Amino acid sequence: EEKIMKRKDNNDLLDLTQPEQCCEATTGCSFDGSLRNVVSEPIYVQKVYDAALFNLQGLRTIANQPFAPKLPAGSRILRVVDLRCRKFFNPEDINCPDNLKINPTTEISGASFVKDNGYDVKVVGPDGMESQKLIYADTSDCDKENKGTPIFGTQNIDITGNVVVEIDVIYVDDCSKRCKATLSANVNLDPLTLTNFFELCLPSVFDGAFLPRFAEFCNLSCETRLATQSITRDLTVSPSGRVRANLIISLCVTCEKKIIVPVQLCVLSTGFPQLSAEIAPICETFPSLFPKQIDESTHKKPHRPCILSEEEEENE
Template sequence: MSCCGRRKQEPISLGLPNKCCIGETGCSFDGNLRKVKAEPIYVQKVYDAALFNLQGLKTVTDQPFGPAIGRGNRIIRVLEIRCKKFFNPKDINDPANLVVKPKTLLSGAQFVEDGCGNPIRAVGPDGFKSEKLIFADTQDCDEKCKGTPIFGTQTLKVSGNVVVELDVVVSDDCDKECEVTLVGNINIACPSEPLVLTNFFELCIPSVFDSAFLPRFTEFCNIDCEPRLATNSILRDISVNPSTGSVRVNLIIALCITCEKKIIVPVQLCVLSTGFPQLEPEVSTICNEFPTLFPNQIDKDSVRECKKEKEREEREERKHRHHNDHDDFCCGQSDDLQADD
């Protein structure tokens, strides 16, 4: 193919524009401490927690990437390699979804069961039954005003796919270059044969006797991936079919996993608050007033402020009514004088 005397051009970007946004919480604080008040809340308190980082490796050989770069073209540079978890929002049970399933065995304590071998679960902050009730004899440590240690073995089973994106510079035989993003959907492990990681931990639980609630155990994990070329060489790790332009790549994918375990007990706490969040609603042209989403405060200070506000409104209403009566009297008197004339 002839270049026809054309000069070498700058790379053409095929990337999509980055469209992002900023969230609105409705919370604000102007620094005035007089607006801060103590509030009682009923929440789940963390009595102990442990954080763990685990990692694994996945070697990928001859993985196809798309789209094809065209017949006779070649890859001359790799600009960036990215990796993200695969997730199918239409099917949460899709075996291709990258998931981490933890399984924990305790020593020195046991999970509370229902008599049929099923652990009793409680609803966590995530809205799911993600907490297990645990029991241990804490009497000895209760007498010392300390917590009771428990030990555990955790097994993590990783399965599913990751999506790897390669930003490369493609050149044709005229040395015309353009940037192309190649995408590959790579299987890490099948649910029937998952990648297994193991770690050990120790946690401290409060008294099970001096509380209306049994302690609860919860754990959650997140996984990320970091890919790179197997030997960091384009010639060795990337192969292009000269006839079809199809691309195959050799990769090493590092799986980076963070897990946290917590001991939780429901408690009532006093916290400092600046009040409820206040969002700016969209103005409607039909309704004049809208209902509130939360009830007003009923503590002493709030009731006092409410009474003062109502008294001010009543004074303003009486003042306004007196002013209107005075205007009516003056107007009537003026009319009478004109009638006499």
């Protein structure tokens, strides 16, 4: 008994803390408030010439969806505490057919996508992927008025894949004991297509070295509820404890379309980010990741003295 007590005392003295479940990001950027540290920097970026944002919604009804795990035999669900829905994604296989995907297909009138052997020419966007298409239209008429040329489009958004639905329930077993359980299911959504129409403004294709670019991207979230909002009608528990549910899943889609042109901008900067290494190094010095700026501002000429020497006067 004395040994057990000593072990407990030693464990109590250990400073054990639970790891944080969430985190905060580190940017490496700081500003002390002094404008003396602000300098101008040129950057080569993509400028958004015109943009349009759309919110779309689709509904999917799911009947007799099985949930896991099974409840004890003879259980009865008393109350639903919470229902949650999230996108399913398999990080081991980006092409997994169960991954929830959004596939937009766009057709435009008043302009055309530039093609190469019948395929749309795609260029690299800010996401590092070939996600932008070159677009062309005869903009000469609107160029004379110093205005953009309107183009129109139709977009079909195909949604395929699965969502994960979780239900927190309170149930009573055959011994009349109340318990709480979380039921989950990987719900397959039949292909769902949403359609919308849009108008964008296209800049001149002649007054620049680059053709305008068309970019579109979407994001999706889901919300779920019981089909009739009734536990007795929408949740069934078999004698063996298998749970099935009738659900309505709402798919909330946000899409944005942009006309983008490459530009060079002069911006005010407080310098480059500076991060501190997290591991204590053995080496005394380490190489830099980015080169230093070398220009006239970094090599300022020294001030001329007020009194010149004879050699300097001759050189003058």
